[in-house]
Structures are given as C-alpha cells and as structure tokens.
Amino acid sequence: MTDYTLHYWPIPFRGHFIRFALAQAGASWDEAMTDPAETEYPFLAQPLLTDHATGRHLSQTPAILMYLGGKHGLIAAPNETLRLICDAMDVLYEITRYHGAQMWDRMAWAAFTGDRLPRWMSVHESVAVANGVTPDQGFLFGVDTPSLADLTLAALWHTMVDKLPGLRPLLQHNAPTLVALVDRVAARAEIARLRADWPEPLYCGGQIEASLRAMLEAAA
Numbered sequence: 265m266t267d268y269t270l271h272y273w274p275i276p277f278r279g280h281f282i283r284f285a286l287a288q289a290g291a292s293w294d295e296a297m298t299d300p301a302e303t304e305y306p307f308l309a310q311p312l313l314t315d316h317a318t319g320r321h322l323s324q325t326p327a328i329l330m331y332l333g334g335k336h337g338l339i340a341a342p343n344e345t346l347r348l349i350c351d352a353m354d355v356l357y358e359i360t361r362y363h364g365a366q367m368w369d370r371m372a373w374a375a376f377t378g379d380r381l382p383r384w385m386s387v388h389e390s391v392a393v394a395n396g397v398t399p400d401q402g403f404l405f406g407v408d409t410p411s412l413a414d415l416t417l418a419a420l421w422h423t424m425v426d427k428l429p430g431l432r433p434l435l436q437h438n439a440p441t442l443v444a445l446v447d448r449v450a451a452r453a454e455i456a457r458l459r460a461d462w463p464e465p466l467y468c469g470g471q472i473e474a475s476l477r478a479m480l481e482a483a484a
C-alpha cells in the first residue's frame with residue numbers, strides 16, 4: 265500500500281504543490297478522483313489527501329501542505345512558509361480569474377500581466393533575496409535541501425512558466441533570482457522525476473486554461 269492517496273484532477277495546478285512535497289519527502293502515493301458527495305469526510309473541492317498510516321483525510325491545499333511539511337520535516341520557517349503558501353493560493357485564484365468565474369479578455373489580461381502578476385513576482389523575488397537565495401545557489405532560510413517554502417515557490421512559478429512558457433520572460437524580467445531558485449528546485453532529481461510524468465502542456469485545465477492560452481497566443 266502507498267503512504268498516501270492524493271485525490272485530485274489529473275492536472276498540475278494545485279496538485280503539484282502537494283506532489284512536490286510528497287516527492288521531496290520520499291513518500292509514495294497513488295492518485296484518484298473523488299466526488300465530495302460520495303465521501304464521509306466533509307469537504308467541498310479536491311485536493312484531498314488520505315494518510316494511510318492513520319486513515320485520516322484532509323482537504324484544503326494549505327492545510328495539506330503544512331501537515332505534510334510538519335510530518336516529514338520539510339518546514340524551515342513555519343509562519344513565513346504558510347504566508348508563501350497563502351500567497352501562492354492567491355496567485356492561483358487570480359490567474360484563473362477567481363476559480364474560472366470569468367474568462368480572460370484582452371483588457372483584463374493586459375492589466376493582470378502589466379501590474380498584478382509582475383507585482384507578485386517581485387514580491388517573491390524580494391522574499392527570496394532577503395532570505396539568502398542568490399541566482400547561483402541557496403534555498404530560502406539558508407537550508408541545504410529545499411524546504412516547503414522553496415517547493416511551494418517552485419510549484420507555483422516553475423509550473424506556471426513550464427506549462428505556460430509565454431510567461432517565462434515576465435518572470436525572468438521581474439524575478440531573476442526567483443526564477444533561478446525555482447528552476448534549481450525543479451531540476452532536483454526527486455522533482456524532475458515527478459515532472460517527467462507530466463509532459464503534456466496542461467496547467468489548470470478546463471475553459472479557463474483555453475482562455476489563458478488564447479491570451480498568450482494573441483500576445484506571441
């Protein structure tokens with residue numbers, strides 16, 4: 265039996281945050297898709313993690329990450345780490361125009377990529393630089409192996425520019441140290457192995473992904 269089951273859609277997006285943490289922890293897991301209406305555990309939306317050591321479930325990405333981080337010794341600075349996870353969830357919310365409530369149009373995309381998205385990039389650039397990361401080396405908070413904070417930034421920014429490569433120049437321009445950090449984390453053996461299982465250019469899926477790609481193609 266595996267250590268965990270990750271219940272999520274077959275897409276990177278929120279799933280990669282949890283997958284990166286599981287991979288770094290050296291844990292084994294399988295994946296399933298679960299209808300909340302058919303589960304005893306009360307929750308509204310995947311991801312859901314089942315820990316087979318305890319038989320317990322947990323939903324909400326930040327809670328799952330802090331649980332895995334605590335259990336597997338992946339947390340270097342708890343409050344700052346949780347803060348970065350919350351930032352990342354905000355970025356996902358914004359790039360999907362509020363869980364796909366609206367599709368992107370050119371004006372909204374220009375405003376987002378001209379202001380809000382580069383500001384997020386700059387904020388995380390500043391966090392990385394202030395906490396010991398350089399373009400050539402280092403992880404946040406001076407640790408030797410990536411902690412949950414580094415994994416979170418990689419799951420956010422590396423996954424975004426890997427699956428939506430039209431955004432890489434914006435990240436490179438606004439956050440040169442951050443992009444080097446997330447590329448470094450993504451290249452580590454545990455994470456690279458996991459990423460090799462996800463070769464498709466798939467990001468968040470659904471109509472919102474089609475809308476995102478239409479904006480990037482128009483800008484190319």
Ligand SMILES: N[C@@H](CCC(=O)N[C@@H](CS)C(=O)NCC(=O)O)C(=O)O
Pocket residue numbers: 273277278308309310311323324325326353363
């Ligand atoms: N706040 C939740 C959001 C979960 C969420 O929105 N999941 C999406 C997929 S990424 C979903 O399954 N949405 C369907 C729904 O909300 O019914 C978390 O961070 O885990």
